[in-house]
Amino acid sequence: MVRIVIDFGHGGSDPGAVANGLREKDLTMKIGKMIGDMLGEYEGVQVIYTRTDDRFLELSERVVIANKAKADFFLSVHINSGGGTGFESFIFNNPDAKTVAYQNVIHGEIMKAIGNVKDRGKKRANYAVLRETKMPAILTENLFIDNENDAAKLKSEQFLQQIAYGHVIGLEKAFGLKKKAKQQVQSQPKASDKKLYRVQVGAFADRENAERLAEELKKKGYPAIIV
Structure with a gap:
């Protein structure tokens, strides 16, 4: 069993960064839940959230949750601010070799x-x-909320799916995760709830990643086409 703690940055009275009609605490929860949902398709993975609703948690409380769970990995999802642009990831100043290796893989797959x-x-x-x-940990900063171009991407449901997908493929490769043989039909949305996802090839580094995300969406019961 691989135990992965997903920490949605900020929450409750702490909105995190706010700009361009977006709040960091909302985006981190959206992306984090997408990551958790996708990880549900893998064998032997237990996902633990530090919060499941819009509440404030001290940093120490988040740490306690992960340490008590004896997690194998801690992932903290954030959105950046300060006038820059792009993606970056962080590990502790004095990391062990395993943490460095995980960052290399996960960072690369997100990009x-x-x-x-x-x-x-x-x-x-x-x-x-x-x-x-007490376990390998990474904090990701997924674009800048106060950059107009970055914010436009963060308002796109497909782009949030791409961010989540990158995290998941990184975790899959880092931990050697395997997909479950059968998908749970019950988890698929009702026909009335389905909307068509247009997966844009140009938004990815290569076509293969676009095709894999389209397949993931189809497995969840969402119609998806590549454009």
Whole structure:
């Protein structure tokens, strides 16, 4: 069993960064839940969320949840601000070799999935959730909420799916995860709830990633076409 803790950055009275009609706490929950849903398609994976609704949690509380669960990996999802653009990831200042290896894989897969976005690099920081967790941990900063072009992408449901997909493929490769043989039919949405997803090839680094996301959406019962 691989236990993965997904931490939606901010929440409750702490909205995180706010700009262009978006709030970081809402985007992190959306992306995090998409990651969790996709991980549900893999064998032997237990997903643990630090929060499941819009509530405030101290950083120390998030750490306690992960440590008590004896998780194998801690993933904290954030949206950046400060006038830049692009994607970056962080691990603790003094990481072990395993954490470095995980960052290399996950960072690379996210960049492949989100396509034409500036790669701000694989970084290190003394963040509490990276320092105090007892397992390998990574914090991702998924574009800048206060950059108009980045914000336009973050308003796209497909782009959020691409971000989530990149995280999941990174975790799949890092931990050698295998897909379940059969999908749970009950988890598919009702026909009345389905909407057509147009997966744009140009939004990805290569066509293969677009095709794989389209397949993922189809497995969940959503019609998807590549354009």
